[in-house]
Amino acid sequence: MTKYYEFSLRFDVSNCGKNQDQIDDSLFEAGCDDALVRHGRHGEINITFERQSSTALDAMQDAQKQVLLALPQAKLLEVKPDFVGPTDIARVYSITRQRVQALVNTKLSHVHPFTSVGNTQIFRLANVIDALDSQGRHHADEAIREAATAAMQLNRQNL
Structure with missing residues (x-):
């Protein structure tokens, strides 16, 4: 049985060498088309997902893999809601x-x-x-x- 899960992943993308538009495009191309990306100061992004999956953990891990595929130098800072x-x-x-x-x-x-x-x-x-x-x-x-x-x-x- 699948459910919809709402969660956010916050990443440091300061070492990715991409501007905001390039980051957004890379995330979309990697499969994060269900995400809302907010760019913060100091090279951080907060990505909010509403994702369907069999478990919340699977949804979060899948989203994290997609982000790291798009932005290999990104560093996970926080997973919400925690x-x-x-x-x-x-x-x-x-x-x-x-x-x-x-x-x-x-x-x-x-x-x-x-x-x-x-x-x-x-x-x-x-x-x-x-x-x-x-x-x-x-x-x-x-x-x-x-x-x-x-x-x-x-x-x-x-x-």
Whole structure:
């Protein structure tokens, strides 16, 4: 059974020797025609996919292979959705950021943040989903759960 998975891959392309148009063309020719490419400063691109596959991990690995085929010198920096803040969690569950803050202080108090940026705590989305599901109060879409778990796995392997 196949599902649609939404995920992003962030790459450093500063050593690829291509301009933005050449990068976009190379990605398209390599099969990333289902991707939205955003070019950032300092030679980074963020590629958002909505891809159909039997598993989220297969979808992400296939996309990564296509990008590296198009841009062999690219370096994977991050796979999303993995690291999330309260706003991202609120989007996943269609609740307010304030409700997420309340959950962090109560239901998620045993889920330690991966890191903090200023006053914002950063969590691994798969851990948040597992914690909330174990309490039976909030349920995430299964495709999001799979994508978060696969992204966490790939980030652990690659970073």
